[in-house]
Amino acid sequence: MAKLIAGLGTSHVPAVGAAMDNGKTQEPYWKPLFDGYEPAREWLRKVDPDVVIVVYNDHANAFSIELTPTFIIGAADQFQPADEGYGPRRVPVVHGHPDLANHIIEHLVLNEFDMTTALNMDVDHGLTVPLSVACGQPEAWPFKVIPLAVNVIKYPQPHGRRCYALGKAIRKAVDSYEEDLKVVIFGTGGMSHQLQGERVGLINKEFDIAFLDDLTADVDRLLKIDHLEYMRDSGSEGIELIMWLIMRGALDENVNEIYRHYHVPASNTAAGLIILENES
Ligand code: DHB
Ligand code: FE
Numbered sequence: 001m002a003k004l005i006a007g008l009g010t011s012h013v014p015a016v017g018a019a020m021d022n023g024k025t026q027e028p029y030w031k032p033l034f035d036g037y038e039p040a041r042e043w044l045r046k047v048d049p050d051v052v053i054v055v056y057n058d059h060a061n062a063f064s065i066e067l068t069p070t071f072i073i074g075a076a077d078q079f080q081p082a083d084e085g086y087g088p089r090r091v092p093v094v095h096g097h098p099d100l101a102n103h104i105i106e107h108l109v110l111n112e113f114d115m116t117t118a119l120n121m122d123v124d125h126g127l128t129v130p131l132s133v134a135c136g137q138p139e140a141w142p143f144k145v146i147p148l149a150v151n152v153i154k155y156p157q158p159h160g161r162r163c164y165a166l167g168k169a170i171r172k173a174v175d176s177y178e179e180d181l182k183v184v185i186f187g188t189g190g191m192s193h194q195l196q197g198e199r200v201g202l203i204n205k206e207f208d209i210a211f212l213d214d215l216t217a218d219v220d221r222l223l224k225i226d227h228l229e230y231m232r233d234s235g236s237e238g239i240e241l242i243m244w245l246i247m248r249g250a251l252d253e254n255v256n257e258i259y260r261h262y263h264v265p266a267s268n269t270a271a272g273l274i275i276l277e278n279e280s
Pocket of ligand 1: 012013014015059190193195237266267268269
């Protein structure tokens with residue numbers, strides 16, 4: 001049977017991808033951030049998953065603002081890096097796992113999560129930067145990817161509680177897939193940041209550290225954070241953190257924190273990374 005063994009949370013700062021693509025990771029500004037990614041890459045190489053479910057958001061690149069799926073799963077063979085206005089990132093094409101993706105979609109829809117299915121979907125920095133963070137710069141991504149895009153950019157976004165419940169449903173779906181596959185789930189985006197308005201540049205270290213702590217210590221508190229609270233305490237883009245709650249929901253009640261890295265600033269955001277492994 002397929003087995004979901006671990007989760008990884010990471011920010012998706014586009015400038016992190018650009019620093020890698022342009023050979024700037026050893027510059028003084030970037031080096032401390034990238035040094036902190038190394039142990040996570042080592043961990044992922046060791047775990048060597050067959051499939052990674054990447055929970056991420058599109059930034060009006062694959063979908064225009066005229067089309068806003070709340071939750072959409074990619075069930076294609078391949079996903080091309082999106083052109084975000086300066087040409088697609090020159091990173092490997094993302095290979096999907098249509099059979100497991102369709103199994104998850106079927107399970108979710110029949111269990112009251114009305115997912116949208118994508119058979120053709122480009123993937124923007126929301127997905128490719130987390131892959132770069134977790135894998136470095138390989139010739140080909142070392143696992144199949146199931147992209148799960150969440151609307152976090154346009155009101156009304158789903159509540160963190162609903163995201164957590166979706167994670168739980170995904171776990172059941174993965175657990176009922178017959179083939180022996182090692183599966184990891186990424187929750188991406190965040191941490192605190194605001195890219196617009198009077199409070200542009202807002203970063204809240206206290207909020208972020210408490211969020212990282214409570215992924216193991218007090219998930220119930222995280223599930224009570226509502227949209228206004230995210231907005232007030234973590235900036236207008238901090239709500240991306242609801243995607244980490246899908247990752248957390250897919251894991252056991254009890255998880256072990258294997259690694260964390262937190263660095264300020266990375267572009268306009270606080271960049272965070274955490275690895276959580278199931279106890280079982
Ligand atoms: C930045 C951060 C993001 O999460 C994003 O999607 C776009 C830009 C930034 O820090 O500049
Ligand atoms: Fe973003």
